[in-house]
Amino acid sequence: MNHYFTLATDFIDRMANPAFGIQTNEQYALKFAQLLSSEGFTQDLSNQMSRLEKRDIDQLSSHGWLWVLNWSKGNEVKLDDELLHSLMQKFRSVFVQAMIIETATLSESDQDLGRTRRESDGGWLYEEIRRSVEINLESSDTFQDEDFRERANRITEGAVLRSERLLIGLLQVGSQRTLSAATQLLKYPWQGQSKLHLIFYTVWSEQDEQTRSAWLAALGIRSIERDRFERDQARIVFE
Amino acid sequence: MLIAQSIKSAVEAEIQDFSESKLDEFVGKHGPYVIKFVQSRWADHYSSFQKLKISETPALTWGTATYVTPLCFPLSSAMYGRIGLVTRFDPKGWKVFDCTRPSARQAYVRWARAQPSYSHLLLTVHSTFANHLMRNQFREFFGIDCVIFHPDQEAESHTDMTQHMWLAVTDWKTIKGKRVIDSSLSKRLSRARFTVLIDEDFRLEDGGLPIQLAKRQIEAVTEVMHKVNPMNPVAVSQARLDPRLPQTIAQIYNTSGYLHVYIEP
Numbered sequence: 302m303n304h305y306f307t308l309a310t311d312f313i314d315r316m317a318n319p320a321f322g323i324q325t326n327e328q329y330a331l332k333f334a335q336l337l338s339s340e341g342f343t344q345d346l347s348n349q350m351s352r353l354e355k356r357d358i359d360q361l362s363s364h365g366w367l368w369v370l371n372w373s374k375g376n377e378v379k380l381d382d383e384l385l386h387s388l389m390q391k392f393r394s395v396f397v398q399a400m401i402i403e404t405a406t407l408s409e410s411d412q413d414l415g416r417t418r419r420e421s422d423g424g425w426l427y428e429e430i431r432r433s434v435e436i437n438l439e440s441s442d443t444f445q446d447e448d449f450r451e452r453a454n455r456i457t458e459g460a461v462l463r464s465e466r467l468l469i470g471l472l473q474v475g476s477q478r479t480l481s482a483a484t485q486l487l488k489y490p491w492q493g494q495s496k497l498h499l500i501f502y503t504v505w506s507e508q509d510e511q512t513r514s515a516w517l518a519a520l521g522i523r524s525i526e527r528d529r530f531e532r533d534q535a536r537i538v539f540e
Numbered sequence: 541m542l543i544a545q546s547i548k549s550a551v552e553a554e555i556q557d558f559s560e561s562k563l564d565e566f567v568g569k570h571g572p573y574v575i576k577f578v579q580s581r582w583a584d585h586y587s588s589f590q591k592l593k594i595s596e597t598p599a600l601t602w603g604t605a606t607y608v609t610p611l612c613f614p615l616s617s618a619m620y621g622r623i624g625l626v627t628r629f630d631p632k633g634w635k636v637f638d639c640t641r642p643s644a645r646q647a648y649v650r651w652a653r654a655q656p657s658y659s660h661l662l663l664t665v666h667s668t669f670a671n672h673l674m675r676n677q678f679r680e681f682f683g684i685d686c687v688i689f690h691p692d693q694e695a696e697s698h699t700d701m702t703q704h705m706w707l708a709v710t711d712w713k714t715i716k717g718k719r720v721i722d723s724s725l726s727k728r729l730s731r732a733r734f735t736v737l738i739d740e741d742f743r744l745e746d747g748g749l750p751i752q753l754a755k756r757q758i759e760a761v762t763e764v765m766h767k768v769n770p771m772n773p774v775a776v777s778q779a780r781l782d783p784r785l786p787q788t789i790a791q792i793y794n795t796s797g798y799l800h801v802y803i804e805p
Binding site (some may be wrong): 319371407473 | 541542547582585591597656660668669678718725743
């Protein structure tokens with residue numbers, strides 16, 4: 302447990318949580334500004350932040366974590382990979398997920414930039430893709446009487462939702478690296494792939510013509526269309 | 541970023557160089573100064589030149605930025621505190637997005653609508669934070685140094701929502717070759733000093749939500765009381781030493797009016 306953040310959590314919340322009101326947010330931001338002016342504070346805080354672990358996830362409120370993500374992005378603090386994966390689990394909002402993705406990818410090393418990672422390369426984004434589509438029937442011991450097929454469907458639906466959020470988050474960040482990861486996610490063979498393709502088709506088809514073309518070019522997609530016979534499926538042809 | 545060239549061009553057409561923008565007019569009229577009101581406790585800290593803190597709270601209109609008012613609207617943002625901090629700034633070369641123009645607002649809306657997460661923005665309960673992130677992303681992508689916008693909160697008799705303009709000024713940091721919005725201390729608004737003291741006090745919230753129109757809490761009352769029984773204001777240093785002060789106060793209490801004890805220079 303990180304005691305530094307145990308002490309700081311109320312302060313950070315008052316600075317970052319709009320529920321306290323602008324006046325309180327600004328008052329604490331100004332107090333924080335005084336700390337920033339003191340020698341060594343920025344470095345100390347960054348060091349403490351880089352030591353945060355998965356088990357610290359309940360140390361901060363939602364707004365506290367958002368503030369930590371923003372700080373780490375602006376101060377080149379490499380947050381622990383497992384912590385970032387756990388934050389992806391904790392926050393279901395695509396906007397927060399986009400922020401986590403941006404933080405995770407900004408802190409990856411420069412040599413990875415612009416490169417499409419293969420499975421064997423590992424990497425945070427690839428691992429997140431793998432986790433989002435993971436269907437673990439063993440992990441669910443509830444609904445004992447449930448038919449196996451129903452249980453499998455329910456768990457697959459959960460994975461489809463996770464992968465949808467991840468896909469939108471990757472597209473929203475819109476960097477070369479995250480767009481490449483979005484392509485990988487769409488190509489990833491798994492039980493929910495056709496549902497994810499349909500979701501992508503739906504979001505894509507809502508855009509104007511030029512934006513649709515921009516999406517296809519950025520994602521390396523040659524064509525996309527709704528299946529003529531199976532209306533609940535979309536066919537994607539990659540370059 | 542995944543947007544059509546036509547949307548990108550529409551936004552870019554709305555981004556002006558400082559010299560073509562309203563900001564240049566403001567600077568031309570009253571010099572390169574802006575003002576920001578803060579709470580009384582910061583009077584001492586800003587008694588000498590200091591950097592302004594960049595605001596990060598999602599509750600503010602245009603994302604992470606330093607929110608200030610051009611000096612041509614000197615009391616427009618007085619609802620945020622009694623201490624007016626004034627700073628010089630140098631906006632030469634800034635890219636300005638003037639959201640007081642309907643065409644600029646429309647360009648932003650068009651851009652937002654083309655975002656992959658747009659439907660989530662409309663359907664989520666976390667829209668304050670979602671909008672905050674989206675506006676940061678927008679400003680970062682187009683490299684916008686300053687957004688001009690009409691106030692969306694109003695202090696009675698001080699703010700004119702249709703005529704006044706406030707600024708959200710961006711500070712930048714470069715991280716691994718990418719320019720990102722800074723959230724620490726503003727280097728662009730870095731010579732802020734306590735310059736104005738105002739008597740009035742405003743409420744900023746109404747039932748837990750940001751207030752739309754903040755009434756004057758003091759002036760509206762003193763106006764009426766002064767008419768009934770006009771009293772000369774008294775300097776606080778004089779009042780402290782006045783042996784007759786208790787008597788004066790009791791007398792005012794038993795008749796009408798009020799005593800204004802002010803801080804003299």
